[in-house]
Amino acid sequence: MNLLSFLSFLILAITLLTMVFGVIAYFLYKAREKKKGAAKITYDEALELEERELLFFTKE
Amino acid sequence: MVGFIKKVIFLLTMAGGLYLTYYSVENLQNIFIETSNIFIRFGVILIFIFTMLIITRYLLLMFFSILQVVKRSADEDFRTSKKDIVSIIVPCYNEQDVIVHSLKSIIAQTYPNIEILVVDDGSSDRTYELAKTFTFDNGHRSLQVLSKPNGGKSRALNFAIKRAKGNLICCVDADSKLDKFAVELLVQHFKDPQIAAVAGSVSVVNTDTFLTKLQSLEYIQGLNMVKNGQSYLKLVNIIPGPLGMFRKEAMQEVGGYSHDTFAEDCDLTLSLIAKGYKIDFEPDAIAHTEAPENLLDLLKQRYRWTRGILQAIKKNKQYLWNPRTKPSISFVMWYMLFESVFWPFMQIWGDLFMIYLALSTGTSQLLLFWWIMFTVLDVAGAIYCLLITKEKLSLAAYSTIYRLAFITVINIAKIFATIEEWFNIEMSWGKLERKGRIG
Numbered sequence: 001m002n003l004l005s006f007l008s009f010l011i012l013a014i015t016l017l018t019m020v021f022g023v024i025a026y027f028l029y030k031a032r033e034k035k036k037g038a039a040k041i042t043y044d045e046a047l048e049l050e051e052r053e054l055l056f057f058t059k060e
Numbered sequence: 061m062v063g064f065i066k067k068v069i070f071l072l073t074m075a076g077g078l079y080l081t082y083y084s085v086e087n088l089q090n091i092f093i094e095t096s097n098i099f100i101r102f103g104v105i106l107i108f109i110f111t112m113l114i115i116t117r118y119l120l121l122m123f124f125s126i127l128q129v130v131k132r133s134a135d136e137d138f139r140t141s142k143k144d145i146v147s148i149i150v151p152c153y154n155e156q157d158v159i160v161h162s163l164k165s166i167i168a169q170t171y172p173n174i175e176i177l178v179v180d181d182g183s184s185d186r187t188y189e190l191a192k193t194f195t196f197d198n199g200h201r202s203l204q205v206l207s208k209p210n211g212g213k214s215r216a217l218n219f220a221i222k223r224a225k226g227n228l229i230c231c232v233d234a235d236s237k238l239d240k241f242a243v244e245l246l247v248q249h250f251k252d253p254q255i256a257a258v259a260g261s262v263s264v265v266n267t268d269t270f271l272t273k274l275q276s277l278e279y280i281q282g283l284n285m286v287k288n289g290q291s292y293l294k295l296v297n298i299i300p301g302p303l304g305m306f307r308k309e310a311m312q313e314v315g316g317y318s319h320d321t322f323a324e325d326c327d328l329t330l331s332l333i334a335k336g337y338k339i340d341f342e343p344d345a346i347a348h349t350e351a352p353e354n355l356l357d358l359l360k361q362r363y364r365w366t367r368g369i370l371q372a373i374k375k376n377k378q379y380l381w382n383p384r385t386k387p388s389i390s391f392v393m394w395y396m397l398f399e400s401v402f403w404p405f406m407q408i409w410g411d412l413f414m415i416y417l418a419l420s421t422g423t424s425q426l427l428l429f430w431w432i433m434f435t436v437l438d439v440a441g442a443i444y445c446l447l448i449t450k451e452k453l454s455l456a457a458y459s460t461i462y463r464l465a466f467i468t469v470i471n472i473a474k475i476f477a478t479i480e481e482w483f484n485i486e487m488s489w490g491k492l493e494r495k496g497r498i499g
Contacts, residue, residue, distance in 0.1 A: 008424040011431050011464075015411050018465045022472035029359040029473070 073443055077436040081115055084429045091423065100421075103413045110406040111433075113398075118437055122444060124289035129448060131292070144250070145173045146243055146305070147226035151216035152234035153181040156190055158350075162234050163194045167203065171243040176203040177220040178234075182210030187234075213301075214317035214324040221308070221316055229306045231325075235350060236302035237265070242345040246305040249340045256310035256337030257329065259287060259296050260303030260345040266353065274466045275351040275358070277442060277458050284445035287341045294338035297392050298326045298369075303347035310337055321375060322487070323368025326396075330376050334389040343449075359473045366477035367487055369400045374481075401478055404471035411468065435463045 085108065092104045148166055152159055159178075166176055180188040191205045208219055221229055228250060230243055242260060249258040261283050264276035290296045299306070304325065314331035317324045329339060352358040373380075373393055380397075383390040410430070418424035438459040446453050480487070 004425060004428070008418075008428040011428045012415060012418055012424050014464055015427065015431075015468070016415060018468045019408070019411065019472065021465075022469040025355055025359060025469055026473050026476050029356045029363070032356055033360070 069443060073436060073440040077433060077440050078115075080429060080433040080436055081111065084111065084426070084433050087426050087429060091417070091421075091426065095421070100417065103417070106406075107410055107413065107430075110410060111430075114403075114434070115437070117398075118441065121285050121289035122441065124292040125285050125444075128288050128292040142172055142244075142247075144228050144247060145175060145226035146171060146228045146230050146247060147175045147177060147220075147224035147308075148230040148232055148243065149217060149220040149224065150176065150178045150232050150234050151181055151213050151220070152178065152183065152187050152191070153210065153213075153216075154183045154185045155187050155234040156183075156185040158235045159187055159190050161237050162232070163191060163203070165237040165240070166232065167194065167201075168240050169238065169243045170240050171247060172200055173226075174201050174243065175225055176201075177224060178203065178205045179216040179220045180205060180207045181213070181216040182208065212319065214319050217324075218316045221311065224308065227308050229308050229311060231299075231301070231304050231306070232347065233302045233349065236262075236347040237349075238303065239344075239346040239348075242303060242347065243305075245342050245345040246303075249342060250305075250307060252338070254338045255294070255307070255340050256332045256335075257296075257299050257304060257306045257339045258345075259291075259299045259339070259341045260305070260347050261287075261341075261343045262300050262302050263346050263348050264351040265348040266350050269353055270461075271355065271358065272351045272353060273455065274458055274462055277455050277462060278466075279351075280445045280449055280451060280455070281438075281441055283341075284343060284448055285441055288343060288448075291341035294340055295333065295388055295392055296339040296341045297329060297333075297396055298323075299329050299339070300347075301325055302349045303345060306332075310335070318375075321368055321371035322364055323372050326369050327372040327375060330372055330379075330389065330392070333392055334376065334379055334386065336388070355469070358470075362470050362473050363477045364487075366400055366474045367481045369396060370478060370481045373397060373400075400474065404474040404478070407471050408468070408475060431463065435460050438463050 088104050088108050088111075092101055095101060095104075148169075150159075150162065150166065155162075163176070163178070166174075178191045178194075180191065188205065188207055194203050195205060196203050206220060206223065208216065217231060228247060230246065232238065246258045246260060249255050262279055264272055264279055266272050267276045287296055306328075310332055311328070314328065314335060316328070318327050318331075321327045333339060352361055373396060376389070376393065379386050379389040380393050381390075411427070414424075414427040414430060418427060439456050442456040442459045443453065445451075446456055
C-alpha cells in the first residue's frame with residue numbers, strides 16, 4: 001500500500017467515523033434537552049398539558 | 061521581515077489551494093468520462109458545481125475583505141462627534157456570574173455621553189441586586205437597572221429602547237466584556253446617514269480547550285473574512301448579540317426587535333436592509349465572550365442559530381424573489397440560505413457521495429484531494445485573518461481538524477435543525493450555562 005492510498009483510506013475512515021459521531025452527538029443533545037425540559041415542568045404546566053383536573057403519580 | 065514571510069506563506073497556501081482545486085476538478089472530469097453510471101455522473105456534476113461555488117465564495121469574500129482593509133487604512137478621518145447620547149442596553153436573565161465584569165467594562169468606555177440601561181428580565185438569581193450596586197448618574201453618564209417579568213430577550217430589549225434617551229442604541233449581551241474603545245469606534249460609522257447599524261467584533265475569551273480554540277478560529281475567520289467582506293458592500297447580514305449599535309430612528313421605523321423568531325438580531329438586520337439602510341462592521345470594537353466548552357452546548361447554540369436564521373428567512377421570504385426591485389435584501393437572503401442550508405447539505409452529501417464512490421469504484425483518492433483542497437483554502441483564509449488581526453499564527457494549524465471533524469459535526473446539527481424547522485417541530489429558547497470566564 002503506497003502513501004497516497006494509505007492517506008486516502010485514513011481520510012475515508014475519519015470522515016465515516018465523524019459522520020456517525022455527529023449523528024450520535026446530535027441525538028445525545030436532543031435527549032439531554034428532552035430530559036431537562038421534562039424535569040423543569042411545573043405541576044400547573046403538567047395539568048395544562050394533560051388537560052385534566054388532577055394528576056395522579058405512581059410510586060415506583 | 062516576519063510580516064513579509066507570513067504574507068509569502070499566505071500567498072503560497074492560497075496558490076496551493078487553487079492548484080488543488082484544479083487537480084480535484086481534473087479528477088472529477090476523469091471520473092465523469094470513464095463512468096457510464098448515471099448516478100455517479102449526476103453526483104460528479106453536483107460536486108463540480110458545489111466546488112466552484114465554494115471557491116468563488118472564498119475568493120470574493122477575501123477580495124472584498126482586502127479591499128475593505130485597504131479602504132479603512134486609507135480613511136484618515138477618525139474624528140468622531142461625541143455629542144450623540146448612546147444608550148447602552150444590557151438585557152439579562154440569570155447572569156449573576158458575569159454581570160459585574162460586563163458592567164465594569166461598559167462603565168470604562170472612553171465615549172463620554174452614555175446612558176446604561178440594564179434590563180433584568182425576571183431573573184431568579186442575584187443579577188438584579190448585583191447590577192443595582194452600579195447605579196449612578198453624573199449628568200453626562202448614568203446607569204439604571206430596570207426590571208420586568210420574564211418575557212425573552214427581544215421584549216427586554218424593546219422595553220429598554222422605549223425608555224432610552226439616546227439617538228444611538230448599543231445592544232450588549234450580559235455575558236460579554238467590551239474593549240474600552242468599543243462604543244467610540246462604533247459611533248464614528250454613523251456619520252453616514254444611510255448607516256442604520258454597525259456590527260461589533262466578537263472574540264472568544266476561553267480559548268483553553270481544543271473545542272474553544274476551534275471556535276475562536278471560526279470566529280476570527282467569520283468576522284475578518286466574511287463580515288469584513290460584507291462590510292465593503294455595507295451589507296453585513298447579522299448584528300451579533302454580544303455587540304451592535306443601531307440608529308434609534310431606523311430601529312423604530314422597522315418596529316424594533318420582533319418576538320416571532322429565535323434570531324431576533326438577524327430578523328432586525330434583514331428588516332433594516334429591506335428598508336434600504338446600510339449595515340457596517342467595525343473590527344476593532346471588540347466584545348469578549350465565552351464560547352460553549354462542551355460539544356452538546358455547542359450543538360445547542362448552532363441548532364438555535366440555524367433555526368432562528370431559517371425563521372427570519374421564512375418571515376422575509378417575499379424578498380428572495382425580488383432581485384430587481386430589492387437587490388440588496390434579495391442578495392443577502394440568498395447568501396444566508398446558501399451558508400445555512402445549501403452548504404451543510406452539500407458538504408455532507410459530498411462526503412457521502414465520495415464514500416460511495418470509494419466503495420463502488422475504489423477511487424478513494426478524490427475524497428483525499430477534496431479534503432486537502434478545502435483544508436488548504438481554510439488554512440489560507442485563517443492565515444489571512446490571523447495576519448490582519450495579529451493573533452497567533454499557530455491557530456491556523458487547527459484548520460486541518462476544523463475541516464476534517466469540527467465542521468462535519470456542526471453541519472450535521474444544522475441539517476437536523478433545517479429538517480425540524482421544515483416540519484415545524486416545536487423548539488424552546490433555552491439558555492447556555494455560563495462559567496463566568498469573561499472576568
